[in-house]
Amino acid sequence: MRFILAFCLGACLGSFVPCLAHQLVFDHFNWRARSSCDYCHHPLSWKELIPLISQALLHSRCPYCHHVISSIYWQSELAGGSLAIGVVLIAAYQAWSPTRICLYSILLALLAVMAACDLWAYWVPDILQLACLPFSFFPCLLSNLGWLEDAGDCPCLGLSHLTPNFASPLAWRS
Numbered sequence: 001m002r003f004i005l006a007f008c009l010g011a012c013l014g015s016f017v018p019c020l021a022h023q024l025v026f027d028h029f030n031w032r033a034r035s036s037c038d039y040c041h042h043p044l045s046w047k048e049l050i051p052l053i054s055q056a057l058l059h060s061r062c063p064y065c066h067h068v069i070s071s072i073y074w075q076s077e078l079a080g081g082s083l084a085i086g087v088v089l090i091a092a093y094q095a096w097s098p099t100r101i102c103l104y105s106i107l108l109a110l111l112a113v114m115a116a117c118d119l120w121a122y123w124v125p126d127i128l129q130l131a132c133l134p135f136s137f138f139p140c141l142l143s144n145l146g147w148l149e150d151a152g153d154c155p156c157l158g159l160s161h162l163t164p165n166f167a168s169p170l171a172w173r174s
Contacts, residue, residue, distance in 0.1 A: 002088060003085050003088060006081075006084040006085050006087070006088040007081040007082075007084055007085055008051075008081070009084055010080040010081040010082070010083055010084020010085065010087075011051035011052055011077045011078070011080050011081035011084075012051055012077075012080075013080050013084070013109055014051065014076045014077040014078070014079055014080015014081060014083075014112075015049070015051045015073065015076065015077045015080070017076050017080065017109065017112045017113050017116055018070075018072050018073055018076045018116050019035060020113050020116075021113050021116030021117045021119075021120060022038070022116075022120065024113070024117055024125050024128075025117050025120045025121040025123065035049055037062040037064060037065060037067065037069075038067075038069075038070070039062065039065055039067040040062060040064055040065035040067065042062070042064040042065070044063075048063060051074075051077040051080075051081070052074060052077050052078065052081075055069070055073065055074040055077070060074065072116075072119075076112075076116070079112075080112070083108060083112075084105075087101065087104065087105060087108070103135055103138050106135050107132060107135040107136055110128060110131055110132045110135065111132065113128055114128045114129070114132070
């Protein structure tokens with residue numbers, strides 16, 4: 001059951017990633033805008049937004065203009081679901097805390113949006129790069145302060161191993 005839920009949540013996030021990247025790249029970013037067809041711009045209903053299932057039922061075509069929907073959407077939904085299962089498996093094997101799972105999941109989602117922007121326009125918005133910084137250093141910081149159980153798998157290239165006295169607040173003053 002845990003894997004089915006993880007796959008569904010990952011597929012939803014995977015569906016959101018190319019939409020967000022498309023809006024960032026083509027400068028029409030609006031949080032309140034509903035999902036719409038890329039060609040006829042008709043708003044899509046909730047049943048047309050179910051990851052993977054709606055693609056299969058609609059034969060990867062818009063229900064209004066019948067234009068072919070890009071395959072990147074179902075591919076990102078499938079990749080998002082698969083990555084979510086991978087995170088659940090690694091988290092269970094490594095006995096990660098919920099804090100670490102959330103931090104790594106957010107970092108993974110931000111990196112996916114950066115990859116999609118790079119794929120479409122060979123450009124990554126600065127705001128995404130800045131957003132990745134805290135989520136890549138927070139696990140290391142929390143590990144060094146003892147709030148997470150281990151620092152061996154920090155995404156910031158072993159920074160915690162280079163600063164052994166970082167956990168002591170007295171070492172910050174010297």
